[in-house]
Amino acid sequence: MDSKANDCNAIASFYGVKGKNLQHQYKDFLSNFKIWDQKPHAKQWLLFAQNIGKRLSIDETSLSNGELYTILTNKTAKGRKGAIVAMIAGTKAETVISIIEKIPIKRRNLVTEITLDMAGNMGLIAKKCFPNATRVTDRFHVQKLATEALQEIRIKYRWQAIDHENEAIEKAKKNKKKFEPTILSNGDTIKQLLARSRYILYKNKSKWSEKQTERAKLLFELYPDIEKAYGLAQDLRNVFENTTxxxxxxxxxxxWHEKVNQAEFKSFNTISRTIQNHYQTILNYFDNRSTNASAESFNAKIKAFRSQFRGVRNIEFFLFRLTNIYA
Structure with a gap:
């Protein structure tokens, strides 16, 4: 039973009525849901032109069953009342553009900056709908690519370690011997070292604990490629964090591109090319240091709101309640 049902049941019991009856009364009469002006098209799109501001974020979010919505938010609202400018079913650029263009061009021309990820559809939407706005690629999406490339290298070595262990176990069985894995100085096997190093590689060295420092030292000694890739990921993070x-x-x-070329990691070369293809919008970050963090934070709020209902049974009513709070 979700929190809304619990609340309704508690109130209903106080007045001596059934909880389900009170829920239906709230939805059908007390909440104004039936006379909501956006109800006819709520599943397809929602617009709140009055919430448009100078600085916007655009991102995608999932409401239920993997169904994606494109969501446009006003940074100034800081995830509170007035945050939602638009929510549109799907991520197809043509569809999203056609809905956002329902907002008068005079209002859309007020937007001076919009943050987004590197998806081509998001770039096209921002360019077409907000011609006066500077487009800023979110630095965290760029850094995430580097982190994923680093983890890919770690995972490659982990699969190799699993294969080697399986071969050693099979060999020991054939020779009727007991398999004894190599135990490292910190108590890890090689397979465990590679598995347990996952979270270390997300952090800067300065944030490692004593045990994590010991584990990283062993990891880098055994796998110099992981150390090199970790250095590339940290160098990219430092560009964004320590450059004004x-x-x-x-x-x-x-x-950094030169270091990547010398390292000869295929995944990092792909990231390097991606950055070069989005140079202008990535460099725009350094004007105001704007990110898409507000959009990601708002997505987290939507997920938290959704979890209170244990999923979304009625999308229209869910959107009605969501927009009552955030639009």
Missing amino acids: DKIYALTRLAK
Whole structure:
């Protein structure tokens, strides 16, 4: 039973009525859901033109069963009342553009900056709907690519370690011997070392605990490629965290590209090309250091709101309650 049902049951019992009856009364009469002006098209799109501001974020979110919605939010609202500008079913650029263009161009021309990920559809939507806005690629999406490339290398070695252990176990069985895995100085087997190093590689060295530092030292000694890839991921993070000047950032990124070329990691070369293809919008980050964090935070709020209902049974009513709070 979800929290709404619990609340209704508690109130209903106080007045001596059935909880389900009170829920239906709330939905059908007390909540104004039936006379909601956006109800006829709520499943397809919602617009709140009055919430548009100078700085927006655009992202996608899932409501139920993997169904994606494109969501446009006002950064100034900081995830509270007035945050939602638009919610549109799907992520197809043409569909989203046609809905956002229902907002008068005069209002859309007020937008000076919009943050987004590197998806081509998001870039097209931002360009077509907000022609006066500077497009800013979210730095965390860029950093995430580097982290995923690093983890890919770790996982590759982990599968190799599992294969080697299986071969050793089979060999021991054939020779009627007991298999004894190699135990490292910190108590890990090699397979365990690679598995337990996952979270270490997300962190900066300065945030490692004593045990994590010991584990990282062993990992890097056994797998120099992981250490090299970790250095590349940290170097990219440092560009964003420790650079304030746009021109200097361009220089530092050029040096990072050179390091990537020398390292000869296929996944990092792919990231390097991706960054080069989005150079302008990535460098725009250094103007105001704007990110899509507000959109990601708002997505988390939607998921938390959804979890209170143990899923979304009635999408229209869910959207009605969501927009009452955030639009």
